[in-house]
Amino acid sequence: RDEAALLAALARRPMAGFDLKPLYRVLAAAGQSQASTRDAREEKGGRPGPPEPLPVPAGDVKLAAYLLDPVRNRYHLVDLARQFLGVEVEEGPADRPADPACRTPALLGRDAALCARLRPAIEAEIAARGLERVYREIELPLVPVLAAMEVAGIAVDREQLERLGRQFAARSEELAQRIYELAGETFNINSTQQLGQVLFERLKLPVVKKTKTGYSTDAEVLEALAAEHPIAELVLEYRSLAKLRGTYVEGLAEHIGPDGRIHTTFQQTVAATGRLSSTQPNLQNIPIRDEPGRSLRRAFVAAPGHRLVAADYSQIELRVLAHYSGDRALHEAFAHGQDVHARTASEIFGVPLEQVTPEQRRVAKAVNFGLAYGQTDFGLARALRIGRAEAKRFMERYFERYPGVKRYMEETIRRARQTGEVTTLFGRRRPIPEIRHRVPHIRQNAERVAINTPIQGSAADIMKLAMIRVHGALLREGLSARIVLQVHDELIVEAPEDEVPRVAALLRREMEGAYRLDVPLVVEVKAGVNWYEMEEMNG
DNA sequence: CCTGACTCGC
């Protein structure tokens, strides 16, 4: 039809605009259905052949505005028009895509015209601020990749999800009854207010922490109260099940489409560090650490005849830190493929690598973990539940053994203070005006941001580059496998069974080769019929 | 519809 012809014409020519991903999503979906009808006509049978790759957008003023100031909470055309053109206008369809009332020919035309005038102005700033590479080589090429991922979606086994839901509900009911017995009354356990009254007024348990508005009942408090009264542990388990039921079982079920798949939206202009985020639903926070939450991953499945192949970067943030700091010991650990937490334990506790105990390794892991966040002795003490003095000794010992890391952190803060901003490997920038603030806690918070952003943001740069490479390689090699999810350091691909070995090799090659750091990038690959049971493929 | 408390992920 005319519409199909129009979409095909659009898909052939690079476009510039404002927030092009939704349009690319339409184009990707049309390309997918076009490829399958074409193949059906030509009786190729089975799987659709390769769709025409969509061109990289010529420009996107929303992405450009995000790169110029990634901290803003919105990137509306009206704000950009004011900032870059000095024009004051009412919101139109570009800023209210969900509002059909503003989708009038006049306003559509006006937004298009604004966008056309904005592009040269805003792209001049991109060039002037050294953001050309991250714009042209990362964010713009990523648009068709994200659109394809959103269109692909991930298959969900609704019956499996519902089975888990029933298990959680049964256990939840059991816990609620026992909680009411111990409380001596029924109440809404989900209400922090009512729970606070029961715990601290009726049962007279000690108040260990308060919030702005009353008693704190968070997990840390309940864990402390577990020593005082059996109700605390029951509430903890009840609350975790309530979370699983509400957010994951019911929340995810609402998003299963008629194709039996969940199609999330990846936000490209939200995280100040350059990471992606995932909404409606968020598929980047599916439980993994504890059962029974982890079992939800059984509901994320590969289509019949397919496998999920998951590839994750091993310790990418610590590797970025090793690269940036040039620290000798950290370099050595990665160059020799050592267990980096064991190596750190060996350094802080002064014992040979082979004699590191699991407890020492656990402490070292917490120290390593906190590095990228600008951790303080106070924070480490809390995380490990040890004294502040002891935490301080661990940190001092760490920085003695890794002086390059200490130097790097001091230098990063010094430079941030001088320039008022920090940058990533690819030149992505983040302004940090608070780094010169005279109130200590505000300034210290800014210093942690200054430490964290280059590390988290560079890892995000590398992952985005890897996604572009993997997507391109899959198409180029004529494979039917498609990227379906990204979870910050992990890519999930859905592949026909017979493609799995090639896809595993491709993922390792393209991800490890995405960027050349001074230490190797290492990728671990796993495959399985669902996201829970996955076998390593690191042969 | 918004905010705060809470909890999930990396």
Add this chain to the structure above:
DNA sequence: ATGCGAGTCAGGG
């Protein structure tokens, strides 16, 4: 008072 996100629920407007 260790970084970055999103969603749910309760409770109030």
